[in-house]
Amino acid sequence: MSLMGSGENKREQRVGGFHEMGDMDKKIEPGAAGEQELEQALKNFRLSVVAWSDAAYSRPRTAAQVVRHRSWRLAAGWALGCALVAGGLSGAGYERHHRQEVARIAAERAAEQQRMVREREGLLREEQAKAEEEDLLAKVDSDVSREVPSAMEPLAQLMAEDERK
Amino acid sequence: MAAGTTLEPMTRATAENFAARELETAGEEFSLVVERHRPQIFRFLLASTRDMDLAETLTQECFLKAHRNWGSFRGESSAMTWLMRIAINLQKDHWRNRRMQFWRHTQTNSVDLDEAGEWLASGESSAEKQLLAREQVGHVWAAVKGLSERQRTVFLLRYVEEQELSEIARATGLSEGTVKAHLSRAVGRVRAELGVRQ
Numbered sequence: 397m398s399l400m401g402s403g404e405n406k407r408e409q410r411v412g413g414f415h416e417m418g419d420m421d422k423k424i425e426p427g428a429a430g431e432q433e434l435e436q437a438l439k440n441f442r443l444s445v446v447a448w449s450d451a452a453y454s455r456p457r458t459a460a461q462v463v464r465h466r467s468w469r470l471a472a473g474w475a476l477g478c479a480l481v482a483g484g485l486s487g488a489g490y491e492r493h494h495r496q497e498v499a500r501i502a503a504e505r506a507a508e509q510q511r512m513v514r515e516r517e518g519l520l521r522e523e524q525a526k527a528e529e530e531d532l533l534a535k536v537d538s539d540v541s542r543e544v545p546s547a548m549e550p551l552a553q554l555m556a557e558d559e560r561k
Numbered sequence: 562m563a564a565g566t567t568l569e570p571m572t573r574a575t576a577e578n579f580a581a582r583e584l585e586t587a588g589e590e591f592s593l594v595v596e597r598h599r600p601q602i603f604r605f606l607l608a609s610t611r612d613m614d615l616a617e618t619l620t621q622e623c624f625l626k627a628h629r630n631w632g633s634f635r636g637e638s639s640a641m642t643w644l645m646r647i648a649i650n651l652q653k654d655h656w657r658n659r660r661m662q663f664w665r666h667t668q669t670n671s672v673d674l675d676e677a678g679e680w681l682a683s684g685e686s687s688a689e690k691q692l693l694a695r696e697q698v699g700h701v702w703a704a705v706k707g708l709s710e711r712q713r714t715v716f717l718l719r720y721v722e723e724q725e726l727s728e729i730a731r732a733t734g735l736s737e738g739t740v741k742a743h744l745s746r747a748v749g750r751v752r753a754e755l756g757v758r759q
Contacts (some may be wrong), residue, residue: 437755440697440698441701441721446604448607449603453600455613
């Protein structure tokens with residue numbers, strides 16, 4: 397007796413069946429109760445699956461329920477997707493605005509600093525010009541005072557004395 | 562050729578008619594294939610997934626895919642083997658996708674083993690025999706649940722679909738030796754579950 401089931405001649409006649417398999421190669425004694433039990437279990441299993449499948453195949457379909465279930469999931473998926481997209485967009489917008497604001501403040505600070513530097517430089521330049529002007533006047537004074545012809549020297553001395561008096 | 566008959570040159574209209582008739586024939590052939598093999602494909606997918614809705618969806622996908630590729634089916638294997646191969650691949654893809662999409666609801670709609678084992682053929686005579694049969698079926702389901710995907714596929718093709726080893730090898734893309742090895746392990750597991758000594 398093979399494991400194929402006694403009533404299933406088609407399977408028993410097969411060449412490429414159980415008899416080729418390693419652990420099924422040995423002939424099973426008719427009295428091997430364990431193998432009979434296995435054979436019976438496999439047969440019952442097959443019949444059970446067939447009965448279940450036949451019943452499931454011809455059962456009334458619940459298409460509406462499935463569709464509703466799927467549409468609910470689809471709607472939830474869309475809502476989540478929209479929320480994620482909106483969140484992403486608003487985040488990107490905020491990030492952009494924040495960057496623009498930071499750049500504007502930095503530009504203002506840089507302009508302020510440049511203005512202060514320019515003012516400082518202007519003051520320095522003014523002071524320098526003043527000093528140069530004073531130096532020049534002093535030089536002119538001294539030059540003018542010294543440029544007296546030698547013939548006029550006695551008169552200049554007299555004037556100096558006169559001033560002293 | 563009979564005297565007086567002449568071969569008319571094939572005009573565009575006759576070529577279109579010919580193509581349309583070919584398409585129609587192919588469509589009819591495919592309808593026959595669907596009618597003949599759909600219950601079997603559904604049964605295999607139901608036993609693999611223990612989920613009626615999923616089995617139905619995968620069966621539809623299987624025949625949709627088969628319809629799209631019907632033109633490329635060269636008849637090297639039987640239509641059943643070809644369809645079974647598509648079904649096995651769809652099933653594999655489904656589980657792979659399910660593992661990837663962990664955020665989707667992780668619970669499957671699979672019925673539990675007790676429910677699956679409730680189904681019995683109406684042939685059992687006594688209540689005692691029915692109880693015994695139910696118990697045996699439950700044990701086999703428990704063993705099947707513990708099998709790897711490949712072992713389960715091979716086991717179901719062999720003991721539910723009653724396919725030849727060569728057919729199983731063609732449908733799964735495995736060698737016959739590998740099929741035998743998987744089958745041997747699967748049967749060993751069933752045997753252990755039943756408490757049967759070798």
